[in-house]
Amino acid sequence: MSDFINNFWNMYVVVLVIASLLFCAFIIMSNKAARSSGPVELHGHQWDETLAEWNNPLPRWWVWLFWITIVFAVVYLAAYPGLGNFGGKLAWSSTGAYDKEVKDAEAKVAPLFERYAGMDVQQVAADPEARAMGQRLFLNNCAQCHGTDARGSRGFPNLTDGDWLYGGTPEAIKTTLVNGRNGAMPAFGTTLDGEQLRDVVHYVRSLSGLTTDNVRVQRGKATFAANCAACHGADGKGNQMVGAPNLTDATWLYGSTEALVTQTLQKGRNGHMPAHGELLGDKKIHLLTAYVWGLSNNAAGAK
Ligand code: HEC
Ligand code: HEC
Incomplete structure (x- = not known):
């Protein structure tokens, strides 16, 4: 998981982080003025004619806050990534956390997808819950080109009108989604006068x-x-x-x-319709096929 090309930069970061922490500790220590019970002296600087500064020690709570942040940094760096290549004892990573979230979410909806995968496209298209799921998938993956209402725009076909470039049977729609399509209308600018x-x-x-x-x-x-x-x-x-x-x-x-x-x-x-088979997988493709099919075949689906 290293982003560094060689170990030099790794060590550079480690040394820099540790040296900074030690330096902070050093600054706190070296500024520790003893609390005296006697009279407090003036620093000797004077601003604006009369403004002078007493040489009081820093408030204790404040110094403690500094120490706490240093301890926090050490504990944090021991547990989480941050110290060069060292991944931390908890082995946490943002990609790992993301993967787990995705997995949890998928486990939750898997039974639903499973149920629809066993039904044919017409049945799925008639199911309001499946249509709602299909619509969400459509909004996430297709709407940027075909529009949120699937009515398309110039160069992007309207999917609700029952007029098809590649065919409107469930099989044809599925093939379109899985493999994508490339329209090839040749240029005649030079062939014809x-x-x-x-x-x-x-x-x-x-x-x-x-x-x-x-x-x-x-x-x-x-x-x-x-x-x-x-x-x-x-x-x-x-x-x-x-x-x-x-x-x-x-x-x-x-x-x-x-x-x-x-x-x-x-x-x-x-016109280029990108392939979505690998990106979405069988079960989502099935739901989307039903959703798209329903847009022009199903009165209830074409809302
Ligand atoms: C990057 C833009 C883009 C995205 C994203 C996209 N499409 Fe398309 N789609 C197109 C274009 C452009 C065409 C027309 C291809 C052509 O001209 O040959 C098309 C064609 C289609 C067709 C064939 C229509 C017909 O008349 O036969 C269907 C069905 C379709 N898209 C559904 C979808 C679905 C469902 C999604 C989401 C999973 C999606 N598209 C995502 C651009 C896109
Ligand atoms: C090799 C097959 C091929 C040939 C030859 C061809 N076309 Fe096309 N044509 C297509 C395809 C495929 C499309 C759709 C392009 C896309 O989806 O991006 C298209 C699109 C078009 C469109 C756009 C239609 C619309 O709805 O906007 C017109 C107009 C058209 N062709 C006219 C012609 C004319 C006129 C000729 C002969 C001079 C011709 N085509 C020759 C395949 C062909």
Whole structure:
């Protein structure tokens, strides 16, 4: 657990700490003025014309406080980490304390997770307590990208609308969560010339009934068949195998304006959904799968 590259810095800290403690003790000892019963003398310094200082010893309680702090430091350093590499007799560490807390917390919820792990996704999604747990997991792990209400934003899919890039069956959702997903929409900025690009943008927008230039739509159709149909399908309805969105509906991941569709085609798009399988483990993934599935399949779940 050492952070030092070699023992020199370890010894340096040890010596520094011990020397400081000894030095503090020395200062206290060397300032110990004997209490005399006779008259107290003046120090001999004078400020502001008349302000003089009596040479009284420090109050006893104060000196004791100094000694107590020194003793406390010694006891503390014997018990807890602080003296160079020495971990202390109690072998306490912040990571150890954290691990124990996590373990205790997990032991407490384990039976609950266990129960839900044995139920299928539809049943879990119908259980209000499981939904509440799924929601908490979602807020902790997913909301930063998909929003607290799971409705997403540009580039981050809405998970409540029943429209899926990769499929909305429990199996497909689970695969998404465990392995993550990488959207790969190639850039056509160099493959297509400016006119072809504009034509195909018009064609794409025509698929969902947005206003377009009919001549361009006719020309764009051929460009689409040659360059886009492989992924988005001849009819533009998309392909969940590669996460190619349906271009004929009103749901847009990156925006439907001419400018945004042009940008999508020119530069390509690479949405990245990180893998969560290892991070969360089977049982949490199961709860989250049910939560996400419930958002669009379960009237009660989509709150
Ligand atoms: C770093 C941002 C980020 C985080 C965190 C994240 N996601 Fe995603 N997620 C995305 C992006 C981006 C996509 C779209 C991927 C694409 O464009 O191909 C996506 C896609 C998805 C999909 C597929 C949607 C579809 O239409 O098929 C699901 C389901 C999903 N995420 C659920 C979750 C859940 C549940 C969590 C939390 C465990 C989560 N995501 C965490 C960014 C994120
Ligand atoms: C190799 C497969 C592939 C090809 C070829 C391809 N696309 Fe895509 N396209 C995708 C994928 C995958 C996405 C989603 C990207 C993401 O999730 O980040 C996408 C996204 C899009 C979007 C964004 C949709 C939205 O909801 O915002 C549009 C528009 C689009 N493609 C149009 C086209 C056009 C037009 C062509 C042909 C010039 C084309 N694509 C060629 C795979 C492809």
